[in-house]
Amino acid sequence: AQSVTQPDIHITVSEGASLELRCNYSYGATPYLFWYVQSPGQGLQLLLKYFSGDTLVQGIKGFEAEFKRSQSSFNLRKPSVHWSDAAEYFCAVAPQGYSTLTFGKGTMLLVSP
Amino acid sequence: SQTIHQWPATLVQPVGSPLSLECTVEGTSNPNLYWYRQAAGRGLQLLFYSVGIGQISSEVPQNLSASRPQDRQFILSSKKLLLSDSGFYLCAWTVPGTVNSPLHFGNGTRLTVT
Numbered sequence: 178a179q180s181v182t183q184p185d186i187h188i189t190v191s192e193g194a195s196l197e198l199r200c201n202y203s204y205g206a207t208p209y210l211f212w213y214v215q216s217p218g219q220g221l222q223l224l225l226k227y228f229s230g231d232t233l234v235q236g237i238k239g240f241e242a243e244f245k246r247s248q249s250s251f252n253l254r255k256p257s258v259h260w261s262d263a264a265e266y267f268c269a270v271a272p273q274g275y276s277t278l279t280f281g282k283g284t285m286l287l288v289s290p
Numbered sequence: 291s292q293t294i295h296q297w298p299a300t301l302v303q304p305v306g307s308p309l310s311l312e313c314t315v316e317g318t319s320n321p322n323l324y325w326y327r328q329a330a331g332r333g334l335q336l337l338f339y340s341v342g343i344g345q346i347s348s349e350v351p352q353n354l355s356a357s358r359p360q361d362r363q364f365i366l367s368s369k370k371l372l373l374s375d376s377g378f379y380l381c382a383w384t385v386p387g388t389v390n391s392p393l394h395f396g397n398g399t400r401l402t403v404t
Contacts, residue, residue: 211392220296220380220395221334267334269393277324277349278393282333 179204179270183281190258191289198253198284200268210251211269211278212242221267227251228273238262263288292317296381296396304404309354309368311399313381316362321383323364324393325356328378340364341386376403 180203190196202208209228213221225236232244242253251268268281293316303309315321325337336349338356346356353372357365364381379399385391 213393213395218398218400220382220397221393222395223392226392277336277339279336280326280334 179208179272179279181268181270181279181281183266183268183284185284186282187285187287189287189289192260193257196253196255196258196262196286198266198268198286200251200253200281202249202251202268202270204249204270204272206273207246209271209273210242210244211271212236212240212251212253213267213269213280214238215265215267215283217264224253224266258286258288260288260290262286292383292394294381294383294394294396296379296399298399299397300400300402302402302404303371305373306370309366309371309375309401311366311379311381311401313364313366313396314362315364315383318362318383318385320361320386322386323358324382324384325364325366326380326382328380328398329376334380337366371403373403376401 182201184199211226212224214224215221224240225234227234227244234242240255244251265283265285267283269278271278296313322341324339326334327337328334339347340358343358353368355367381396382393
């Protein structure tokens with residue numbers, strides 16, 4: 178079965194600084210990979226997804242993620258963080274042809290002025 | 291366009307009382323439907339998913355059940371709530387037969403069992 182690890186429970190970044198949120202997955206083949214964002218008390222919104230092809234994926238709100246097969250990683254990045262980016266971020270994995278996703282436990286991003 | 295509705299947004303129920311949370315999807319037919327629970331520090335746990343009317347797959351045996359009485363309606367129920375049922379419940383849908391379809395989430399229901 179697939180699993181997802183987000184090693185950082187909380188991260189604090191200064192506004193305007195760059196951001197990288199880590200995600201490692203465990204799966205026997207190349208999975209489908211996703212990043213979602215959740216604002217407090219809200220549902221989850223899809224930021225970006227990787228299925229195949231270019232390993233650098235662009236998403237909404239200026240986010241990007243890079244799939245590295247050798248490291249089983251799918252880290253989320255943003256060059257300059259805005260205060261409105263403060264939220265919880267979830268990485269998720271699904272086998273190809275999936276019907277269900279497995280989520281990591283999330284990373285809470287705090288943005289300091 | 292497709293939309294997903296969950297209600298109620300918040301709910302406080304005593305231990306031992308029944309539960310019914312409802313989720314409906316508009317603007318699509320025969321969606322795959324999902325119930326997730328989110329507890330603090332534990333990420334999202336898939337509870338149930340459904341690929342069609344009356345078809346329910348349970349991922350985690352527990353005090354909850356799900357039903358899909360209509361194509362775009364998904365209900366989460368319990369006969370007797372436990373304290374451990376407290377959490378944030380999220381309904382989601384995907385387009386069936388489209389392997390690239392991501393999950394689309396509702397705004398969730400915050401359940402507090404007292």
